[in-house]
Amino acid sequence: MLLLTDLHKITLLAADKEAENDHFKNFLKEQDSEQIDSIVHQLNEEITPQIDCTQCGNCCKSLMINVTPGETESLAEHLHMDVADVKEKYIEISNQGQMIINTIPCHFLEGKSCTIYQKRFTECREFPHLHKANFKARFFGTIMYYPMCPIIFNTIENLKQKLNFNVE
Ligand code: SF4
Numbered sequence: 286m287l288l289l290t291d292l293h294k295i296t297l298l299a300a301d302k303e304a305e306n307d308h309f310k311n312f313l314k315e316q317d318s319e320q321i322d323s324i325v326h327q328l329n330e331e332i333t334p335q336i337d338c339t340q341c342g343n344c345c346k347s348l349m350i351n352v353t354p355g356e357t358e359s360l361a362e363h364l365h366m367d368v369a370d371v372k373e374k375y376i377e378i379s380n381q382g383q384m385i386i387n388t389i390p391c392h393f394l395e396g397k398s399c400t401i402y403q404k405r406f407t408e409c410r411e412f413p414h415l416h417k418a419n420f421k422a423r424f425f426g427t428i429m430y431y432p433m434c435p436i437i438f439n440t441i442e443n444l445k446q447k448l449n450f451n452v453e
């Protein structure tokens with residue numbers, strides 16, 4: 286499988302494919318959800334190991350990251366800081382009452398790499414969520430990152446091929 290990893294080319298192609306992706310969204314609605322999940326999971330397993338996230342970091346520039354109390358404690362230990370100081374420096378409470386990282390891009394992104402990679406949060410580890418069930422229901426949230434996430438871009442392009450999706 287030949288993958289496209291050039292972020293600039295992906296952004297340009299994404300602009301060209303806006304109408305196509307609208308058609309694909311409608312096409313997907315007619316497909317069997319379990320079959321789609323099975324293909325997406327397989328593609329995710331093939332594609333994700335071939336993409337170097339340290340050459341991208343785009344999700345870290347745009348995601349709102351939820352943090353659990355346990356993750357805050359673990360981060361404090363990792364940074365040799367008090368939990369209270371970590372909360373004051375890096376965390377705020379969202380409108381929904383959830384602890385979130387208080388900057389977008391994330392504090393811990395340096396260049397294109399995460400400076401706390403081993404301690405990164407569950408939310409970071411799970412993005413772009415392609416291993417989860419019900420891809421169809423999450424398509425709207427996924428396609429938002431199609432122009433900036435090579436994993437999503439390549440998964441969706443290969444999914445189109447596997448489903449013999451034809452724009453015409
Ligand atoms: S946007 Fe996608 S490819 Fe880029 S770092 Fe995030 S998960 Fe990896």
Ligand code: SF4
Pocket residue numbers: 344345348350391392393394395398399400401402405406409
């Ligand atoms: S903690 Fe690391 S992986 Fe998570 S958003 Fe911040 S820089 Fe990215």
